[in-house]
Amino acid sequence: MAPQVRQSVRELRRLQTRERILGAAIAEFRASGMAGADVGAIVSAAGVAHGTFFFHFPSKEHVLLELERREEARMAAEFARFLDCRHDLTAALTKVVALIAGLEQRLGPLLFPELLALHFSPTRPSKDEWSDHPVIVSLVREIERARGDGEVHPEVDAFYSAAFFLLGIYGVLTTVANSDGRDAMLTNLIVTARRGLEAR
Incomplete structure (x- = not known):
C-alpha cells in the first residue's frame, strides 16, 4: 500500500474515532451535564481506550x-x-x-x-x-x-x-x-x- 493511501486510511480512522467519542460525550453531557459527565462512560460507549479520549480532547471543555x-x-x-x-x-x-x-x-x-x-x-x-x-x-x-x-x-x-x-x-x-x-x-x-x- 502506498504511503499516501496508508496515511489517508489512518486519517479516516482517526476522524471516525473522534466522531464516536464526540457523539458519546455529547450524549453523556446531555444526561449528566459536563461537570457530572463520566469519561469512563464516554469511552465505554465509544468503544475506545481511556487515553484515546484525551488524545482527541485534552479536557471535557474541549468537547x-x-x-x-x-x-x-x-x-x-x-x-x-x-x-x-x-x-x-x-x-x-x-x-x-x-x-x-x-x-x-x-x-x-x-x-x-x-x-x-x-x-x-x-x-x-x-x-x-x-x-x-x-x-x-x-x-x-x-x-x-x-x-x-x-x-x-x-x-x-x-x-x-x-x-x-x-x-x-x-x-x-x-x-x-x-x-x-x-x-x-x-x-x-x-x-x-x-x-x-x-x-x-
Whole structure:
C-alpha cells in the first residue's frame, strides 16, 4: 500500500474515532451535564481506550468547544439561507431567537447553560474574537445592511446592538422557565430591540 493511501486510511480512522467519542460525550453531557459527565462512560460507549479520549480532547471543555463550533456553523448556515430570502430586520431578529431557542431544545436543560457558561468563561480553553463566531458576524452584517437601507438609525453601533440582543436572548432562556411568559419576554425583546434600532 502506498504511503499516501496508508496515511489517508489512518486519517479516516482517526476522524471516525473522534466522531464516536464526540457523539458519546455529547450524549453523556446531555444526561449528566459536563461537570457530572463520566469519561469512563464516554469511552465505554465509544468503544475506545481511556487515553484515546484525551488524545482527541485534552479536557471535557474541549468537547464543548467542538460542539459550540459545529452548532454555530450550523445555525449560521441556516441564518444565511434565511437572509438570502426577502425579509426585514424584525424577521431577522425573530429568526435569531428561533435558532437559539432551537439550540436550547436540542442540547437540553443541562448542556445548554453549560455551553453558554463556557462561551463566556474567562478560563475558556481557546481565546477567540467575536469575529470567530459566525452567528454574531451575520447579525452584525444584517444590522449594518438595515442601517444602510435607512431602517436603522445611522448612529447605531451594529456590533453592540447585536451583542446586547444575543445577551438578552441568552438571559431569558437561562433564567426563565419554558412557558408562555418566556415566549412573551422573547417577543418583547424583539420589539424592544427593533424600536431601539429604528431610524427616527
